[in-house]
Amino acid sequence: MNKEWSELNKTLQTQIKKRETYEAGTNTLFDLRNQLMQVLTSFYDELNREEFDAIPFINANGYHSKTIAYSIWHIFRIEDIVAHTLIGEE
Numbered sequence: 001m002n003k004e005w006s007e008l009n010k011t012l013q014t015q016i017k018k019r020e021t022y023e024a025g026t027n028t029l030f031d032l033r034n035q036l037m038q039v040l041t042s043f044y045d046e047l048n049r050e051e052f053d054a055i056p057f058i059n060a061n062g063y064h065s066k067t068i069a070y071s072i073w074h075i076f077r078i079e080d081i082v083a084h085t086l087i088g089e090e
Contacts, residue, residue: 005035005036036075051068
């Protein structure tokens with residue numbers, strides 16, 4: 001998760017809470033989802049197994065200190081939360 005994605009996630013959560021901005025929130029969600037899926041596709045195409053397991057910035061603060069596998073898990077966790085929110089209209 002990078003700062004841009006985090007901001008998109010916050011924006012869509014705010015948007016989907018109000019009837020008048022709900023549709024904009026779904027558009028923001030799809031924008032975020034498309035960006036995340038492009039990154040995941042590039043991971044599959046460009047990385048080998050060792051790179052998935054690596055911690056490229058081991059002592060960095062924030063998400064830079066996580067493995068790529070953890071980042072993928074986090075992306076799908078967000079996807080699940082957002083999809084549940086939209087389907088349940090919560």
